[in-house]
Amino acid sequence: MTVLPRVMIAAPASGHGKTTVATGLMAALSRAGTEVSGHKVGPDYIDPGYHALATGRPGRNLDPYLVGEERIVPLLLHGAGPLGSRPAAEIAVVEGVMGLYDGQLETDGFASTAHVAALTRTPVVLVVDVSHASRTIGAVVHGLVSYDPRVEVAGVILNKAGSPRHADEVRRAIRDVPVLGVLHRDAGIEAPSRHLGLVPAAERAEAAHALDVLAARITDAVDLEAVRRIAAGAPPLHAQPWSPSDDVSPPSADRPVVAMAGGRAFTFRYAETEELLRAAGCDVVAFDPLSDAVLPEGTAGIYLGGGFPEVHAADLAANVPLRSALATAIAEGVPTVAECAGLLYLCRSVDAAEMVGAVEAAAVMTPRLTLGYRRATSPTDNLLGPAGTTVTAHEFHRTTVEPGAGAVAAWELGERAVGFAGPTLHASYLHIHWAGHPAIAQAFADAVHGGGQAARPAPDLRHHGDVEVRDGDLVDLAVNVWDGLRPEWLDDALRTSIDDVHHYPEAGTAEDALAARHGRTPGEVLATAGAAEAFGLVARLQPWRHPVVVHPQFTEPDVALAEAGHTVAHVLLDADHGFALDPSAVPADADLVVVGNPTNPTSRLHPADAVRALVRPGRLVVVDEAFMDFVPGETASLAGDRTPGVLVIRSLTKLWSIPGVRAGYVLGEPDVVAALRAAQAPWSVSTTAAAAMRACASEAASHEAERRADTTVTHRQALTDGLDALGVPYVAGPAGPFVLARPGEGVRERLRAAGLAVRRGDTFPGLDASWVRIAVRAPAVTERLLSTLEAVACERRPIR
Template identity: 65%
Template sequence: MSLPRLMVAAPASGHGKTTVATGLMAALARAGHTVSGHKVGPDYIDPGYHALATGRPGRNLDPHLVGEKRLVPLLLHGAAGADLAVIEGVMGLYDGQIGGDGFASTAHVAAVTRTPVILVVDISSASRTIAATIHGLMTWAQPPVDVVGVILNKAGSERHAEEVVRSIGDRLPVLGTLQRDDGIEAPSRHLGLVPAAERADAAAALDRLAAQIAGAVDLERVVRLASAAPDLRETPWDPSVEVVRCERPGGASETPAFRSGLPSGGNGAKGARIAVAGGRAFTFRYAETVELLRAAGAEIVELDPLIDTRLPEGTTGLYLGGGFPEMHAAELGANERLRRDIRTSIGRGLPTVAECAGLLYLCESVRGPEGPAVPMVGAIAAAAEMAPRLTLSYRTATTPTDNLLSRAGEQVTGHEFHRTHLTGVDDGDPAWLMPDPAGVATSTLHASYLHTHWAGHPQLAQRFAAAAAAYAGPDLRHHGDREATPGLVDLAVNVFDGPRPRWLDRALADSITDSDSYPDASAAETAVARRHGRGTGDVLATAGAAEAFTLVARLRPWRHAVVVHPQFTEPEVALRTAGHAPGQVVLTHDDGFRLDPRQVPDDADLVVIGNPTNPTGVRHPASAITSLARVGRLVVVDEAFLDDEVETLADERVPGIVVLRSLTKIWSIPGIRAGYLLTEPHLVADLRALQTPWSVSAPAIAALVATSTETARDEARRRAEELAHRRDHLAQGLEELGIETVPSTAPFVLARTGRGSREVLRSLGFAVRRADTFPGLDDSWVRISARRTPVTDDLLGALRSTHPVLRKPVGIRHSGATVTPLQSTKER
């Protein structure tokens, strides 16, 4: 395959390789050539300038990162469609990996790719000695590097340049001479040049540079030299082939541990939607990273953490590459909504890869070169600060344990390039051993300082894409009625399963008869106010709690909304639909799923909590909830299951507290969306202004009036007592079978029956509510509604015949406890 190409090299760093190489690319492109830009080594910044110069992705060629055999295939892949490739070298011509005898040097890559070399030499401090330097560079190596020309840089005057050219003589063609011009040099800082994406003047500066190169360098001769490069026999690198090779048993890049867990087929990650960080703060990533993910079947969407306030809709994976978060810390920290969204999503298990800058961004805080520490995402319990020295080194890393990207014992090559360090890392296992432990890794998160080139280790991309495809996250729109399909005993829906009172049925029927005018909810609000001993201005009738959550979500531009989980997910859905990125306070099993008010962030301006909570059944003291109220904060309490009125906040006005009630459960009317909220009159007025006219139907109004009478209150107490007896009977039966439960005050019980138990129960004819759609729970838990004694006894009988308290199989390890699953009917 013919590919005209040249390598731009120098005696040492600082001679102007990047300036000349980028200028050549830009000048040749403006002369009508389609130019492909490449960089020797792991550098990210120079390829950014190459991309700006050529209009094509900048590429890297590094034998340490990708192996010698991939250099030519990657060169051909990157240059596809181009008529000329310009490769910028690294450091001095023969400088490579320390202790590697020139491995990964410019000369090494030039030899492997059979690329002619143009030298760029800074002549500002010498004249005739330049000729000796060039002669040494041309002849020192055996076999010698194919040096075909030289460009002289930073000449002090024409006379000075002429002296150097005369000393070189006919040893080597002088292709051009550049005078001193500081205006075309890119500014630099602690990690080298400022990336092109961060410079508003980059394009204008490049235009000046291209014009200067075109005027000073013989471009036609440069093209002739490039065209003389020998043909290449290798096949271009193909990300699709690399992905298939990873998946195929025995593939060159896979390990046995990986092979056993891979989906088959090149689109094994179909359905994955991976957000890739970019913008000014995240400018470092290899072009092949995205190409491999796409080849694996993933959709790639851009994310700019400086601008975007939420992860893209439908995100199933997050890639945070390198860059300069320490330089943009204030802007990143100010984007609170995105930080909360990412923290919440990672907490839910969103597959996330973070390299270097990404690692810093996920920490609790970052302190830049100047100023105080700035809060970051907070997904990793560590702080990042500037270090006294730059860390710059090639690495070979070993994986200590299986994790999102790698498998125990697997080795990868990479590099470190940072001037920060972390303090206080204590989350998860190390990502790598280099040889010291480094980074943080779990089954869903991989974060470290190590940069890896996935073209050299394509299995990393395939694993990440596969994990993103498998990730669904909690289905916040899932409800128990999806479980209760025909033919199954319904233990999933929390609706009282007895007949409705005749007086309620009669009121509903009459409302249909009288539905010849638009509904007016004022009578219902008056009845509800009387029931709770409050003024009518405190009451807003709603189309169930769902409408109330939607109104609250739209009430204000919440800066930091927080939902206490695990609980009913409708409020979070409402907040997200309204454009917010709510945070989560996730209560834990170790603490009995009980709220400690100190868990709620001080800056939260909206807090939503259920009491008792669905699905745990835990009831929080009214005093704990009222302690959350403060100036500038709204606390919304969902009392959907508080039928016995114990710990209720409905009967008194508490500033900053909104109480929601629903008639669905206790009165068995899920098809009639009837509910109300109670709060201060000014808030009721603001919420009413957001309400769609006539949203509360005539049957819902009739139900609100009918269930607010003293007769209805007596019936509600009787039903609450009956449900308590049913619940206690269910809980006692489960405990006798050795099944762990959460002490409940609601008409259901959260039980840990083991992973896969819900499907087994379905095969036995019982529908229970899955729990893994509630943030903070997994599929070892199910929620079981309290039914009449015979129905519960049938369930307990089925459990007794299958539950392994009678047979002792190997348990499943989960959250520090061994959970023994139900056995399927096939096993029985």
């Protein structure tokens, strides 16, 4: 027996404002400190996206047609259960579908809001648009209340009232249930529409702000305590929560990677699909077909869900590297499932836009909407099951694929054959809720575990520049540490610190000095044993649900997160746009985002406003500023900026030539810094490191830092001028003590043979062996590098 306070938000028909009120209630209750789970009756994907934004938990669907009546209560309890470090929901808010009693046609309301309310014994609050009536609303409510005794209608919220007098007239006409609130006309709190319904939350940059406004409106207009009382009156449920591990199991001890499409073009998928794959022994890693140039490392399976590829067709077509990578992976037999939008993306084209081409068909927009529940049977053995496999599904699209079926169809719908299927590919328009058909999830996981992985080397995330110079007598252009002498005052501080090593180290005075340097309070500073310790502390700070690292980037955050047991998603910046930061490319549900500034290895300095744009409620943005002190004036730094939700990591290693000391620190909000401090091992910051921090926070250090930053600019200019003269491409506008150049594959090895070590690029996600990172050095060293590059270019130039 489980006690779960819950309430169903329903309406007489579509268009009365169910989504607005349901999402607003979720947001208002969440912002009042209540743990809320959001649920949606029916197959809809878009409304759960708004629910997830409002609650910070995945939006869940409750559809008896797709999963069976017996699964509805277990799925409700699963969605409301504990989530990582978050407790179980204190209240579940369920948004209905269409009118209260409208369900599958010719079934007496099967899969309707009323049906789910009866199955889950959930009290109903009606949302009624009163903009075109007054007293008649009383009759409408009376009819809904008395129509079916199995459905408890416990209250009503009036929407789009024209005036207080109008609202009072309607209120007096409603005699069966209490009026819990009145919303007046306000188009500003409605989500924009598209040809298939509402625009997904992931595509609305202003969605989080709109939710804040909506939550405030609902708080003011609706009696939240009355809603709580109604929810608390729901009877206990006699069922166990659904668990994916009860339905599937890992075929092997391996953890192969399933690449799952996300981003703005692919927002439609049921949360349980990913949970089933994880329970079946797969690591699910998100990628964005709009921005990622490569598939996640080690991809052994691909899942392409629904969304709006036709809306983003031009941008999808422009991402040629990923289209090519997908086509190659599918051709090499990587097991791939594509639903609806995924099918379109795999076609040769969508209207005039070129797509992946893994399916020999073309997709075109039509004026006709194809919509409805389907029961489908597989005509042959294929990736998702044997011949005769039967599923319930939903179809919802305005495109058509020509030809209408492949050589081997995925499904038969009566006399109609649809989709494309084979041993390693399954693509069709049908959306299937895998929790209702877990054998599909198991079949896909079995194929992924069974060796479908294409051979593609994963970047060595533990590779470091010092590896390049360990062997042989090589000129070091690989390690991005200042190669001049240390200041005398710093060497004195390091030597003097030896006199204190008979005491346990104490970093408090160092933190005081660093706080003063950045205009912070000591409670906003934590000294660490280099940036590496800081990344480890962040990784263990909480059980991150969706950590994201923006790449190309220093790989230590990936290593730290993986060691802490997290699955890391990558957002790959576009080389054609100079690796500029695009905040909208980061998934909306990412709760941890790591970005470098200036970024190693691209040397790109992102504007401070672009970094701030990553901030979202419930998200921590970690900015790696290990090279910011090489930037004159430290423009774009957030070290002295108290932006909520931002944590800055700094290092003294590079500018001050002390990699062996391991001295770094973090700057952030006091509560975050305190949590990191509580997780830090005692005495992790050595006496020598603390002495270096105090010395490098001094006024003398500030003057020397300015001089070194200016010198770096001058020396870097000599390097970029030389690369321009040779026609070697590089990332424009470098801001760090290194330049990311693209001389081509094999050049690094030729430079090495000539006695010059540069940092290889293919160990960074998003780069290949044609890239190298070149450390800024004095002009004489740079000249030797440029002369060697010119000689290499001559060797490689074809004879005509």
